[in-house]
Amino acid sequence: MIRFEQVSKRYPDGQEALRQLSFHIDAGEMLFLTGHSGAGKSTLLRLIALLERCSSGQVQVDGRNLAKVRREEIPEHRRKLGIIFQDHRLLPDRSVFDNVALPLLVAGCRSEETAKRVRAALDQVGLLHKEKSMPLSLSGGEQQRVGIARAVVARPALLLADEPTGNLDPELSNEIMDLFLRFNQVGVTVLIASHDVAIIRRMGKRVLVLDQGELTHDLAPGWSND
Amino acid sequence: MTRAGLRQHLDTASDSLRRLARQPLASLMTLAVIAITLALPAGLHLVLASANQLSHHWAGSGSLSTFLRAEVRPAEAEQLRAKLQGQEAIEQVELLSQEQALSEFSLYSGFDEALGLLEENPLPMVLLVRPRADLAQPDGMAQLLGQLRQEPLIEHVVVDLEWVKRLAAITETARRALLLLSLLLGLTVLLVIGNTIRLEIRTRQDEIIVVKLVGGSDAFVRRPFIYTGFWYGLFGGLGAWLLVVFAGALLQGPITELARLYQSDYQLGLLNLSSLGLLLLLGPLLGVLGAWSASGRHLRALEPE
The missing domain is CATH 3.30.70.3040 (Alpha-Beta Plaits)
Incomplete structure (x- = not known):
């Protein structure tokens, strides 16, 4: 599903965010990306979502070399992913329903189909009864679940999450992780950047560890049982 | 266009209209600027067309x-x-x-x-x-x-050929000056709408970035702003027409009196339906063009971080 080959990312100010990164993620995998802040976790996710391009090396997603994706093809590429942010990135002046419907709207989905899918996504995250609420009237955990519903509503094959539990207490964090687990069980590839060691340990999934832009460990599933 | 696509366009158009209505004062002020700017050349054109008719009349009597x-x-x-x-x-x-x-x-x-x-x-x-x-x-x-x-x-x-020539020269000068003025004022409308759209883009920056993040194409992101420009142009054109009709009604009395004193049946032609059509065509055209040029540059610069 995702293949990094000798990927480096240098910023114009000379800072090296990623160095010679190589790894491979199979379709249907669920894994974590961890490391100190500034280790390059976010940059790695940004390369996959084409929010940035790598300086050297090659990033492949779903068999496609991202260097060959032209600027006007980027929206189409992003529609194949679901992205979840630490700060949710919901639109405060639109209802929960409209927020979740956004990816379907930009894809030109028919309105009956949209309504059906939005309700299904909200049902999956347990917020069907909140569809008319405004995002700011919801708790932090609920807002994050709306963000997840938005990420999965277009049924992408790949979910990227950047510190999805960063602002949540452990109980809510576990709920969120259980949601990701459920999506993974129906075949969605899930890549979560997190520095929450407790959660990563509890989940026992494959872990990529970054340190100062280098891949230092690639831990196989079940590593925490040892 | 598919039915879903058409529906999306209608939704976007009505959403843009609702946004204008949500800030009535700001929208009305912008509309007033556009209406006055369009009304000036339209009104002058009317006066000139009537004067032209009059000069024919006078020249013919010589x-x-x-x-x-x-x-x-x-x-x-x-x-x-x-x-x-x-x-x-x-x-x-x-x-x-x-x-x-x-x-x-x-x-x-x-x-x-x-x-x-x-x-x-x-x-x-x-x-x-x-x-x-x-x-x-x-x-x-x-x-x-x-x-x-x-x-x-x-x-x-x-x-007395000289004065016939002079009158024609004056009319021609006025016609060219009017053309130049119309071009400048058209450009003004473009800039006013462009600037309004630029501000609108700035206030909706976060929304634009989120839409781009979930895969909104440039065209999709741009569409609401194009419709905003369209509405500004349409209502601005309508306002301009009303202004000219209103000014014409105010001037009709004195002009008829003046014409009577010169033994002429000169009448200030009121803006008719075809000129309304022209204003309602030109206004939205300028609006869409202004929004198009402003949004292209500013939306391209807005990329998710």
């Missing part, structure tokens, strides 16, 4: 006085009159005999006493030539003038 040589006999004069009357460019020719010329002269000049002292009538016969109204432009007049001067029986032709 006739040429041709003085015949002293030795021409009345029979020859009548022959010439008949010949000229038959010409296409000439509406009517009137022959003034020496006696008629003398009585008219003494009537209007106040020299009747002095004329009484003369032994014989010093005035020649006169042919009053009135050209056809549609040929009474400077070029047509000059041609006719040259032709009359070729006639051996004619001594001298008097025509």
Whole structure:
């Protein structure tokens, strides 16, 4: 599903965010990306979502070399992913329903189909009864679940999450992780950047560890049982 | 376009309209600027078109006085009159005999006493030539003038061609000035709408970034702003039309009075339906163009971080 080959990312100010990164993620995998802040976790996710391009090396997603994706093809590429942010990135002046419907709207989905899918996504995250609420009237955990519903509503094959539990207490964090687990069980590839060691340990999934832009460990599933 | 696509366009258009209505004061002020800017050239065009019509009217009323040589006999004069009357460019020719010329002269000049002292009538016969109204432009007049001067029986032709030329030159200058003014004011509308759209993009920056993050194409992101420009242009054009009609109604009375004093049936033409159509076409066109140029640049610069 995702293949990094000798990927480096240098910023114009000379800072090296990623160095010679190589790894491979199979379709249907669920894994974590961890490391100190500034280790390059976010940059790695940004390369996959084409929010940035790598300086050297090659990033492949779903068999496609991202260097060959032209600027006007980027929206189409992003529609194949679901992205979840630490700060949710919901639109405060639109209802929960409209927020979740956004990816379907930009894809030109028919309105009956949209309504059906939005309700299904909200049902999956347990917020069907909140569809008319405004995002700011919801708790932090609920807002994050709306963000997840938005990420999965277009049924992408790949979910990227950047510190999805960063602002949540452990109980809510576990709920969120259980949601990701459920999506993974129906075949969605899930890549979560997190520095929450407790959660990563509890989940026992494959872990990529970054340190100062280098891949230092690639831990196989079940590593925490040892 | 698919039905879903069409529906999406309608949704976007009505959403843009709702956004304008949500900030009525700001929207109305922008609309007023656009309406006034469009109303200026439209109103001036109206005045100029009416003035043009008037100048035709005046030019057409001018006739040429041709003085015949002293030795021409009345029979020859009548022959010439008949010949000229038959010409296409000439509406009517009137022959003034020496006696008629003398009585008219003494009537209007106040020299009747002095004329009484003369032994014989010093005035020649006169042919009053009135050209056809549609040929009474400077070029047509000059041609006719040259032709009359070729006639051996004619001594001298008097025509006040200069003022016809001057009037035409003034009208032409005004027409060009108006064209230039219209271009500048059209550009103003483009800039006003472009600037409004730029501000709108800035206030909706976060939303635009989120839409791009979930895979919104450039065209999708741009669409609501294009519709905003369209609405500004449409309502601005409508406002301009109302302004011109209103100003026309205010001016109609005094102008009719002025025209009556000049014995003219001059009427300030009201902006008719076709000019309304033109304003309602031009307004949205400028709006869409302004929004298009502003949004292209600013939206491209807005990329998710």
